[in-house]
Amino acid sequence: MxxxxxxxxxGVSIGTVDRxxxxxxxxxxxxxxxxxxxxxKYKYKPNFFAxxxxxxxxxxxxxxxxxxxxxxxxxxxxxxxxxxxxxxLSIYNIHIKYFYFNKHDETSFKKAWKEMxxxxxxxxxxxxxxxxxxxxxxxxxMNINIPIVFFDSYIPEIKNIAFIGQDSYQSGILxxxxxxxxxxxxxxxxxxxxxxxxxxxxxxxxGFQHFFKNQNGYKVKxxxxxxxxxxxxxxxxxxxxxxxxxxxxxxxxxxxxxHYIAKNIKAVTDKKISLIGYDLxxxxxxxxxxxxxxxLISQRPxxxxxxxxxxxYRSIVLKKKLQKELMMxxxxxxxxxxxxxxx
Amino acid sequence: MxxxxxxxxxGVSIGTVDRxxxxxxxxxxxxxxxxxxxxxKYKYKPNFFAxxxxxxxxxxxxxxxxxxxxxxxxxxxxxxxxxxxxxxLSIYNIHIKYFYFNKHDETSFKKAWKEMxxxxxxxxxxxxxxxxxxxxxxxxxMNINIPIVFFDSYIPEIKNIAFIGQDSYQSGILxxxxxxxxxxxxxxxxxxxxxxxxxxxxxxxxGFQHFFKNQNGYKVKxxxxxxxxxxxxxxxxxxxxxxxxxxxxxxxxxxxxxHYIAKNIKAVTDKKISLIGYDLxxxxxxxxxxxxxxxLISQRPxxxxxxxxxxxYRSIVLKKKLQKELMMxxxxxxxxxxxxxxx
DNA sequence: ATAGTTTGCGGTAACGGTAACGCATTATAA
DNA sequence: TTATAATGCGTTACCGTTACCGCAAACTAT
Numbered sequence: 001m002x003x004x005x006x007x008x009x010x011g012v013s014i015g016t017v018d019r020x021x022x023x024x025x026x027x028x029x030x031x032x033x034x035x036x037x038x039x040x041k042y043k044y045k046p047n048f049f050a051x052x053x054x055x056x057x058x059x060x061x062x063x064x065x066x067x068x069x070x071x072x073x074x075x076x077x078x079x080x081x082x083x084x085x086x087x088x089l090s091i092y093n094i095h096i097k098y099f100y101f102n103k104h105d106e107t108s109f110k111k112a113w114k115e116m117x118x119x120x121x122x123x124x125x126x127x128x129x130x131x132x133x134x135x136x137x138x139x140x141x142m143n144i145n146i147p148i149v150f151f152d153s154y155i156p157e158i159k160n161i162a163f164i165g166q167d168s169y170q171s172g173i174l175x176x177x178x179x180x181x182x183x184x185x186x187x188x189x190x191x192x193x194x195x196x197x198x199x200x201x202x203x204x205x206x207g208f209q210h211f212f213k214n215q216n217g218y219k220v221k222x223x224x225x226x227x228x229x230x231x232x233x234x235x236x237x238x239x240x241x242x243x244x245x246x247x248x249x250x251x252x253x254x255x256x257x258x259h260y261i262a263k264n265i266k267a268v269t270d271k272k273i274s275l276i277g278y279d280l281x282x283x284x285x286x287x288x289x290x291x292x293x294x295x296l297i298s299q300r301p302x303x304x305x306x307x308x309x310x311x312x313y314r315s316i317v318l319k320k321k322l323q324k325e326l327m328m329x330x331x332x333x334x335x336x337x338x339x340x341x342x343x
Numbered sequence: 344m345x346x347x348x349x350x351x352x353x354g355v356s357i358g359t360v361d362r363x364x365x366x367x368x369x370x371x372x373x374x375x376x377x378x379x380x381x382x383x384k385y386k387y388k389p390n391f392f393a394x395x396x397x398x399x400x401x402x403x404x405x406x407x408x409x410x411x412x413x414x415x416x417x418x419x420x421x422x423x424x425x426x427x428x429x430x431x432l433s434i435y436n437i438h439i440k441y442f443y444f445n446k447h448d449e450t451s452f453k454k455a456w457k458e459m460x461x462x463x464x465x466x467x468x469x470x471x472x473x474x475x476x477x478x479x480x481x482x483x484x485m486n487i488n489i490p491i492v493f494f495d496s497y498i499p500e501i502k503n504i505a506f507i508g509q510d511s512y513q514s515g516i517l518x519x520x521x522x523x524x525x526x527x528x529x530x531x532x533x534x535x536x537x538x539x540x541x542x543x544x545x546x547x548x549x550g551f552q553h554f555f556k557n558q559n560g561y562k563v564k565x566x567x568x569x570x571x572x573x574x575x576x577x578x579x580x581x582x583x584x585x586x587x588x589x590x591x592x593x594x595x596x597x598x599x600x601x602h603y604i605a606k607n608i609k610a611v612t613d614k615k616i617s618l619i620g621y622d623l624x625x626x627x628x629x630x631x632x633x634x635x636x637x638x639l640i641s642q643r644p645x646x647x648x649x650x651x652x653x654x655x656y657r658s659i660v661l662k663k664k665l666q667k668e669l670m671m672x673x674x675x676x677x678x679x680x681x682x683x684x685x686x
Numbered sequence: 687a688t689a690g691t692t693t694g695c696g697g698t699a700a701c702g703g704t705a706a707c708g709c710a711t712t713a714t715a716a
Numbered sequence: 717t718t719a720t721a722a723t724g725c726g727t728t729a730c731c732g733t734t735a736c737c738g739c740a741a742a743c744t745a746t
Binding site for chain 1: 692693694695696697698700701702703
Binding site: 047053 | 731732733734735736
């Protein structure tokens with residue numbers, strides 16, 4: 001079925017059919033009805049190629065995310081996924097414009113945000129690590145009527161925006177379960193919460209603690225770190241944690257900084273301390289293979305980036321409805337299966 | 344850059360440029376050189392939409408797989424992934440033709456194979472559960488010069504064909520590691536190998552046994568079952584396994600039939616027996632949530648199906664090189680993270 | 687009544703690429 | 717030598733959709 005054939009069947013010109021299809025008015029309700037009936041009857045689907053060719057539109061998606069070096073290089077992973085999606089979609093005239101910010105500097109975020117809004121973009125992808133500012137911006141400037149996708153973290157108060165990422169709370173619960181398998185009863189556990197004002201990180205810690213609250217005989221103690229890129233802080237806290245807990249059997253780190261702890265454990269004690277953390281960055285993988293880190297939880301960052309771009313593509317180019325949530329599986333990574341998660 | 348502009352720059356007609364681009368001959372080497380230089384200089388990339396519209400080609404991919412009811416309904420999962428990919432790709436005039444066979448009946452496989460080859464298809468997706476016949480067919484009828492993708496299992500002797508699936512051997516190793524965490528030393532373990540002549544299944548069993556060969560103090564005993572869809576066989580073997588191993592602490596099932604064992608354990612003994620198996624089918628999920636099954640290994644069947652179709656799409660439609668291997672991660676599923684793997 | 691606007695519709699030129707066709711010119715064969 | 721084939725290249729009709737242009741006819745306002 002083509003527009004031409006529909007026109008012939010309806011006894012009108014293709015211009016009229018086009019006007020009906022796109023609701024551009026200037027068609028009598030009679031003709032409109034007739035055309036719509038034929039469209040329905042023959043299940044007409046516009047030819048995507050012809051349409052795209054004719055429109056020869058190009059779309060630009062804005063990506064607002066931390067510079068890739070931060071969080072131990074974590075952000076390079078979603079960026080890679082974004083790039084992969086771009087490589088696949090560039091034939092459809094899709095472009096990506098990156099707006100990086102320093103996640104330890106609010107003003108750089110604000111600047112990136114302004115720059116992004118000032119440039120002509122058709123869709124937005126945000127890693128809302130600055131939850132409160134992002135929230136404020138999105139609520140105050142709600143005149144932005146282009147699709148927005150959150151990845152990595154999200155902001156519970158903001159509705160009607162798609163989220164692609166992981167259920168952090170549940171990942172904390174799962175980590176706790178794994179921890180329980182690794183240690184014996186009555187032993188002590190430390191949670192190292194990195195950047196506690198990030199909603200996402202907080203949820204991981206909450207989930208972990210919640211699991212052990214329902215288990216008898218375990219002591220879980222919480223420690224905070226405010227800059228996940230400062231190795232010195234980790235050195236100090238590792239020492240502190242081990243000294244303060246004589247029966248320490250396990251440490252749970254709430255983000256990619258796990259390797260800092262892994263590195264310092266050896267220096268402080270010879271005892272085996274079970275270690276569970278997040279994210280498949282190089283250094284974490286190293287310590288996982290070495291046996292210092294027992295489990296890593298992965299949130300498929302590459303896939304998150306990839307899917308974020310695709311979500312906008314589907315919504316904007318293919319004009320499909322934007323899916324509200326896309327939850328990434330909570331991947332459990334060990335020495336044995338790590339190789340199937342990298343490269 | 345468009346063909347028209349290239350033609351103008353080269354001082355020839357667009358027909359000539361087209362002939363150069365598609366190596367359709369009838370162009371002097373001089374002109375050819377000139378045109379190619381301009382193409383290179385301006386990095387000309389043909390407009391995908393225009394090209395597709397003009398060609399208005401349609402492609403049909405043949406899928407050769409077991410009927411979806413077999414292996415406890417496992418095959419519905421890759422089929423769903425194939426369907427998802429189809430839904431996305433149907434706008435590019437891609438069609439899927441399914442050829443189902445009964446995995447307990449060789450002749451039905453042969454019939455499906457013949458039917459597939461007889462119909463006009465541009466690419467093939469096969470689940471080679473009948474390893475030897477598939478091998479024989481592929482070697483003897485190597486005149487098939489269309490892209491072929493294996494999913495689920497593969498045949499080591501066949502080269503130059505893409506494989507999308509999991510490293511079964513390594514998944515066996517990982518299962519063994521998990522099993523070790525669940526049980527105590529000196530306890531007994533049973534491996535229930537379902538359909539031992541399937542390469543894929545065998546590798547899982549081998550990996551599992553290999554892990555424990557290097558560990559002291561564990562006894563691993565192997566049991567075989569020849570029809571994974573016969574619940575009676577599982578009933579008998581469960582009883583046998585538990586009676587024969589008085590210190591039985593764990594059972595490893597090499598495929599989706601795990602739920603049969605889970606169901607029967609309760610009937611035979613009150614002792615907690617750790618159970619590890621494969622695949623996120625409904626019944627397995629039920630027993631996982633109930634706590635009877637401790638871990639399920641998933642091989643992302645849906646994704647396998649999805650990726651198989653995309654592999655052919657990329658190879659045939661986008662004319663990119665077919666990737667040799669796409670290894671699925673070895674997902675570890677527990678009660679806690681199961682919900683993020685379903686729906 | 688006249689001018690101006692709205693409505694309903696047909697016609698058509700793009701969008702960029704493809705490949706069949708046609709027409710010279712040159713090479714090869716009988 | 718003449719018939720036939722091969723070569724080199726331009727022209728053109730599509731592929732299906734989009735959006736603008738234009739023209740009547742009908743309506744509205746002055």
